[in-house]
Amino acid sequence: MGIGQQFIKATNSDMPQNAGREQGLQQPYLEVLYDGKSELVQIPEPDFLDDVEGSFLELIELRSSVRQYSGEEMTLKQLSLLLWCTQGVKMVTDRTVRNVPSAGGRHAFETYLLIRNVEGITPGVYRFLAIEHLLVKVGGEEMMNEIASRGCTQPIVQTASVVFFWAAQVDRMTWRFGERGYRYLMIDAGHICQNLYLTAGAIKFGACAIGAFDDNAMNEILGLDGENAFVLYGASVGK
Ligand SMILES: Cc1cc2nc3c(=O)[nH]c(=O)nc-3n(C[C@H](O)[C@H](O)[C@H](O)COP(=O)(O)O)c2cc1C
DSSP, X not given: OOHHHHHHHHTSTTSOOOOXXXXXXXXXXXXXXXXXXXXXXXXXXXXXXXXXOSOHHXXXXXXXXXXXXXXXXBOHHHHHHHHHHHHOEEEESSSEEESSOOGGGOXXXXXXXXXXXXXXXXXXXXXXXXXXXXXXXXXXXXXXXXXXXXXXXOHHHHHOSXXXXXXXXXXXXXXXXXXXXXXHHHHHHHHHHHHHHHHHHHXXXXXXXXXXXXXXXXXXXXXXXXXXXXXXXXXXXXX
């Protein structure tokens, strides 16, 4: 039996899942905490974002993967809207309530951004603090170029205004669902990226999903251990 079939079998609903919650473990934090030292970057708050015009059906029907970008700058408001629609937090209780669905409301992703061409933001790598709706700087241009040269070498990573990378924070999901939670991580990632496609379309930008990248290099560059935290999915956005 191949590894894929083994995975589906082992995460079947009949199997013991070893969820952390059932073992009495404390619930993991709802986001990877800010270290208190790194540079923070303010972005427009969700309340101040403009609604977007256009037909909903047209937005869905015209969605396609866009890989050619003009190099036009993205505004801070546009970046904020993309973050709001993909991972924005509407309410915090014992979990977060966001603009995308997530199994058990676990929302087990951290959003990393490779920012090349956004109004007023120094090019580099940032992480979205979803609860605070802020960016925290992770690295400068050097890290950004490392990602483009060995993490993900597709041309879209070099020409997009912003590239999103969604990193799973596994324990946030498996605490509730155990091994079956790995299925939900993959499903959840799809919802996030679809909202990115549609929001990008609504503001007349183009997006392209990214599933092909060097896992080890991406995780190493972003300082993720590759087991409890790893990049699962990404997408480029440009005009
Ligand atoms: C899970 C997934 C991974 C993908 N990875 C890439 C990728 O790494 N690079 C790329 O150029 N397109 C990628 N795509 C985009 C697909 O190639 C694209 O969705 C498909 O060709 C259909 O075209 P459309 O999106 O324009 O309808 C990916 C799409 C999905 C859903």
